[in-house]
């Protein structure tokens with residue numbers, strides 16, 4: 578079956594920036610602590626009138642514009658997020674309406690920080706059947722964050738990314754191979770426990786603002802993230818009989834700089850070839866791999882003929898890696914990007 582490719586990329590981050598110093602005025606933390614433990618200097622956060630659907634719409638519109646494609650050419654909109662517009666209907670349906678993508682079937686997936694790679698694998702399967710698929714990853718965590726919890730509040734930022742996937746094996750970024758995994762037995766290490774059917778939100782928790790609390794055992798997440806992302810990358814290289822030295826860049830989920838450096842070490846890859854812009858955007862969950870890829874293209878780091886490995890890890894736990902071949906440079910637009 579013909580392989581599919583990413584033929585256009587759109588990205589969006591909100592104009593509002595929250596620096597580490599801003600955070601240190603809101604909670605017991607410091608710029609120095611955040612920089613040294615995470616590499617993060619700032620994050621973009623949504624304006625009051627922005628929502629997950631509006632962020633997604635910005636990124637999706639940019640991708641359509643780049644591809645010079647009308648919204649009604651889309652067959653599918655797959656949207657991955659941990660922070661949906663509302664419980665129901667799917668955020669993807671709001672985006673379908675905003676885009677006026679009259680022919681598209683629209684559905685959400687919840688995959689955490691590995692969600693984009695998982696959703697892209699599904700988008701690839703649809704594209705191989707001849708469909709034109711918009712794959713979106715969006716996170717608006719600032720709206721659902723416990724801003725009193727310094728253990729988690731400093732780590733995340735808001736943003737959205739969108740790619741158009743089509744069965745065009747000679748064009749764009751070819752989705753050569755992908756392996757994604759999940760291990761739900763470790764769900765309790767990183768979760769937002771309140772608000773679902775297991776733990777409806779008790780009024781006293783609402784009163785304390787605790788329903789937004791993300792429970793995270795940071796060091797366990799750290800160890801698993803390094804181990805799982807490295808293993809998945811090795812798996813993808815082994816599956817495709819690809820030598821590590823044939824890979825030009827690793828395009829990782831932007832968890833934090835120490836994790837990225839440790840993954841580089843595990844893979845015996847120079848840290849300079851593991852792309853990072855975590856200092857500017859922090860961890861944007863489902864959006865982060867697309868934002869990274871968009872930024873790399875805009876910085877002219879990529880050229881046809883290069884082979885890329887993307888890796889991601891997040892709640893679930895879910896994780897994965899993908900091998901991409903850069904055939905031609907796809908159009909890219911990154912709205913709100915830091916210069």
Ligand code: UT7
Nearest residue numbers: 606607610614690727728731795796798799832833890891
């Ligand atoms: O996509 C996956 C998303 N999650 C992640 O990527 C997180 C992975 N984990 C990590 O990156 C690290 O574990 C963290 C950055 C979250 C924390 O770094 P750490 O080196 O593991 O620190 P720690 O949790 O061991 O905490 C060390 C100290 C503690 O104080 P005490 O108990 O030693 O007095 C924390 O209370 O640092 C304290 N601390 C802070 N201090 C200032 C925790 N957060 C902060 C903060 N500012 N924001």
